[in-house]
Amino acid sequence: MFRFLLARIGVLIPTFLGVTVIAFGFIRLIPGDPIEVLAGERGVSTERHAELMIQYGFDRPIWEQYLSFLTNLLHGDFGQSIVTHKPVIDEFLTLFPATVELSLCGILFAIAVGLPAGIIAGVKRGSVFDHTVMTTALVGYSMPIFWLGLLMIILFSSILGWTPVSGRISYLYFFDPVTGFMLIDSYLSGQEGAFRSAVSHLILPTIALGTIPMAVIARQTRSAMLEVLSEDYVRTARAKGLSPLRVVGVHALRNALIPVVTTIGLQVGVLLAGAILTETIFSWPGIGKWMVDSIFRRDYTSVQGGLLMIAAIVMVVNLIVDLLYGLINPRIRHTR
Amino acid sequence: MTTPDTTTAINEADTSWIRLKEFWSYFRENRGAVTGLTIVIFVILLAVFANVVAPHSPSEQYRDHLLQPPAWQEGGSWSFVLGTDAVGRDMLSRLIHGTRYSLFIGLIVVSISLALGVSLGLIAGFFRGGVDTVIMRVMDVILSYPSLLLALVLVALLGPSLTNAMIAIAIVLQPHYVRLTRAQVITESTRDYVTSSRVAGAGYLRLMFITLLPNCMAPLIVQATLSFSSAILDAAALGFLGMGAQPPTPEWGTMLAEAREFISSAWWVVTFPGLAILITVLSFNLMGDGMRDALDPKLKRS
Numbered sequence: 194m195f196r197f198l199l200a201r202i203g204v205l206i207p208t209f210l211g212v213t214v215i216a217f218g219f220i221r222l223i224p225g226d227p228i229e230v231l232a233g234e235r236g237v238s239t240e241r242h243a244e245l246m247i248q249y250g251f252d253r254p255i256w257e258q259y260l261s262f263l264t265n266l267l268h269g270d271f272g273q274s275i276v277t278h279k280p281v282i283d284e285f286l287t288l289f290p291a292t293v294e295l296s297l298c299g300i301l302f303a304i305a306v307g308l309p310a311g312i313i314a315g316v317k318r319g320s321v322f323d324h325t326v327m328t329t330a331l332v333g334y335s336m337p338i339f340w341l342g343l344l345m346i347i348l349f350s351s352i353l354g355w356t357p358v359s360g361r362i363s364y365l366y367f368f369d370p371v372t373g374f375m376l377i378d379s380y381l382s383g384q385e386g387a388f389r390s391a392v393s394h395l396i397l398p399t400i401a402l403g404t405i406p407m408a409v410i411a412r413q414t415r416s417a418m419l420e421v422l423s424e425d426y427v428r429t430a431r432a433k434g435l436s437p438l439r440v441v442g443v444h445a446l447r448n449a450l451i452p453v454v455t456t457i458g459l460q461v462g463v464l465l466a467g468a469i470l471t472e473t474i475f476s477w478p479g480i481g482k483w484m485v486d487s488i489f490r491r492d493y494t495s496v497q498g499g500l501l502m503i504a505a506i507v508m509v510v511n512l513i514v515d516l517l518y519g520l521i522n523p524r525i526r527h528t529r
Numbered sequence: 530m531t532t533p534d535t536t537t538a539i540n541e542a543d544t545s546w547i548r549l550k551e552f553w554s555y556f557r558e559n560r561g562a563v564t565g566l567t568i569v570i571f572v573i574l575l576a577v578f579a580n581v582v583a584p585h586s587p588s589e590q591y592r593d594h595l596l597q598p599p600a601w602q603e604g605g606s607w608s609f610v611l612g613t614d615a616v617g618r619d620m621l622s623r624l625i626h627g628t629r630y631s632l633f634i635g636l637i638v639v640s641i642s643l644a645l646g647v648s649l650g651l652i653a654g655f656f657r658g659g660v661d662t663v664i665m666r667v668m669d670v671i672l673s674y675p676s677l678l679l680a681l682v683l684v685a686l687l688g689p690s691l692t693n694a695m696i697a698i699a700i701v702l703q704p705h706y707v708r709l710t711r712a713q714v715i716t717e718s719t720r721d722y723v724t725s726s727r728v729a730g731a732g733y734l735r736l737m738f739i740t741l742l743p744n745c746m747a748p749l750i751v752q753a754t755l756s757f758s759s760a761i762l763d764a765a766a767l768g769f770l771g772m773g774a775q776p777p778t779p780e781w782g783t784m785l786a787e788a789r790e791f792i793s794s795a796w797w798v799v800t801f802p803g804l805a806i807l808i809t810v811l812s813f814n815l816m817g818d819g820m821r822d823a824l825d826p827k828l829k830r831s
Contacts (some may be wrong), residue, residue, distance in 0.1 A: 340803030
């Protein structure tokens with residue numbers, strides 16, 4: 194297990210170096226002078242330009258620039274935002290809990306709906322329920338979620354008036370963040386209605402973000418169930434006279450879940466990509482919206498930092514999924 | 530020497546014909562796949578004959594008919610069946626012309642990523658060793674970003690336009706082809722027919738493109754169909770974020786972006802472009818699923 198972990202990290206390091214090269218190259222690949230780019234629309238005088246060239250180290254050889262960029266990264270220095278002049282890492286960490294909260298709710302929603310639907314569809318193969326689930330899953334899988342978000346706003350916010358349109362909580366409530374998770378913070382604040390407001394803000398984005406993972410999980414669970422149900426040990430369990438519920442729930446499900454766990458883990462990338470669209474539509478103050486805003490504000494250092502952090506998160510989660518896979522699947526022992 | 534050559538040629542033609550027939554007989558039984566194929570053909574016809582079918586020009590602005598509702602609603606008229614947008618352009622005509630953009634995007638993106646991905650995958654799987662490692666690590670790097678985010682940043686670098694959006698999406702999609710081709714090439718390389726071709730003195734290029742590639746095609750075709758839909762979806766998302774096709778192009782994602790401010794006043798400008806995206810993407814996915822099931826002998830039995 195330990196050796197496997199080392200081997201996986203051994204592969205991760207060059208990949209992460211590649212990610213840093215892309216992030217490093219990003220600012221230098223933007224057409225035009227880097228200082229002009231960083232200065233934005235205000236522009237700079239010639240003297241200041243020369244000063245800045247030295248300050249940012251653009252006068253040094255490219256490999257030296259890259260090395261100092263890497264050193265800064267290892268010290269947790271992702272540079273300063275061009276627009277707000279605050280450290281990029283601070284901005285990222287302030288907004289990150291909002292995205293985590295939304296993503297967690299999205300994946301929980303996806304699992305809560307997709308997993309049972311997939312199990313029942315697999316067990317009742319060919320039934321009306323199976324066809325309905327599979328059709329719904331395919332529609333969900335093909336759904337442009339930015340459009341789904343807009344439709345839900347039209348129906349639930351504009352016409353029915355059930356849910357608010359944007360943000361994380363009504364502006365009537367104010368309290369200092371404790372955990373950064375609005376659901377927990379609003380509950381802790383003890384203000385009447387704050388928790389309900391937070392929940393009502395979260396419902397539509399959660400559905401929009403969870404739709405594609407839900408479809409993927411339902412499809413994957415169904416096909417894993419089908420495969421497992423045709424195995425000999427399931428037939429044996431049935432022949433022993435066990436109740437169908439026990440056969441499905443204990444014998445089949447355990448093994449069917451192995452590939453499903455991997456699928457769930459692999460949804461992290463999907464969730465982060467979906468967060469870009471979902472957060473933009475619902476004005477959700479997370480890193481997805483922050484990335485889009487930074488791109489439009491030409492805040493290139495923020496985009497660079499965001500790229501690095503997001504890639505790192507995806508890589509770490511994938512590593513954890515790999516390790517989990519070894520733990521829950523005894524057929525794959527990571528010993529070698 | 531010439532006689533055996535021609536007989537093998539005929540045999541090859543025969544077997545591929547038989548395989549195609551077998552494929553079709555499986556494909557035909559899948560109702561979803563056939564529905565998907567029918568809609569795809571319909572969309573292609575719409576795109577080809579857009580000028581003939583569309584009742585109006587996609588860019589003409591009827592100033593007396595701003596935000597007119599669809600025909601069946603009060604205030605609508607049958608000359609603008611699906612209503613008009615904020616500057617009085619006919620929704621139906623814009624949607625019909627939008628099929629051209631979506632199919633074009635799908636075609637270009639899939640062609641670029643297929644050509645690039647298959648070549649890299651062939652090289653990696655065929656030569657192995659250092660080349661393989663370098664190519665696969667680069668693919669790992671690309672895959673460690675969420676695809677839409679990387680595409681978005683690439684477009685920000687290149688400047689927002691439909692062409693750049695297509696290039697960006699192609700770059701983001703091609704690692705899947707590389708992985709798929711490489712895996713196929715590695716399994717096929719050990720087969721006898723490859724060894725015999727190698728012994729007969731075939732060069733690298735012949736081995737790679739003429740001997741190996743045709744035998745790796747089945748999963749690639751399926752992947753191409755499925756990535757047609759991701760290309761359309763991603764391009765629409767980029768258009769929606771203002772980083773794809775620019776207004777007044779009747780690209781569906783861009784139309785949705787323009788429609789956002791009328792979300793509470795005119796439901797039709799928001800609903801129809803998204804519905805068009807959904808139906809097109811769905812039919813490509815249905816078709817791709819059907820093709821995969823028909824080509825995969827393991828699934829055929831179950």
